[in-house]
Amino acid sequence: MQPKDTTTNEGFKGFTNKTCPFLPCHQGVQREFNCLFCYCPLIAYECPGPYEVFTDKNGVKRKDCSSCTLPHDGYHQSWNFIQRWLEYPVVWSGHEQTDPPVRRPRPPGQEDGEE
Numbered sequence: 785m786q787p788k789d790t791t792t793n794e795g796f797k798g799f800t801n802k803t804c805p806f807l808p809c810h811q812g813v814q815r816e817f818n819c820l821f822c823y824c825p826l827i828a829y830e831c832p833g834p835y836e837v838f839t840d841k842n843g844v845k846r847k848d849c850s851s852c853t854l855p856h857d858g859y860h861q862s863w864n865f866i867q868r869w870l871e872y873p874v875v876w877s878g879h880e881q882t883d884p885p886v887r888r889p890r891p892p893g894q895e896d897g898e899e
C-alpha cells in the first residue's frame with residue numbers, strides 16, 4: 785500500500801454516492817458533495833457547527849447537524865476540515881451552538897497558535 789503522504793491519487797478523500805435516495809441530504813453544498821463523512825467524525829467532539837441540540841429518548845444530548853455542510857462541501861475541503869479538527873479532539877460537553885463558533889481546540893501551550 786502506498787503511503788497517503790506520497791500518493792498522487794486522492795480518491796480516499798471523498799466520493800459522492802449518487803444512488804443514495806437522501807442525496808442531497810444537506811442544503812447549501814457548493815462543491816462536490818462528499819459522502820465520506822456521512823456520519824461526521826466530530827459528532828461527539830467540539831466542532832464549529834452549525835448544529836442544534838436535542839435530547840433523545842434516553843436523555844442523551846445530541847447534535848442535529850441538518851444545517852451543517854462542513855463535512856460535505858468539496859472532497860479536499862471537507863477532508864482537510866475533518867483532519868484539522870481531529871488533530872486535537874475535545875469531547876463535546878452537550879452545550880448549545882455558540883456565536884462565534886467554537887475555535888479549534890489546541891493542546892495546552894499552543895492555544896494561540898496560527899490556524
Ligand code: SF4
Nearest residue numbers: 824826831833849852
Ligand atoms: S455540526 Fe457539522 S462539523 Fe459539527 S458534528 Fe455536526 S456535521 Fe460534524
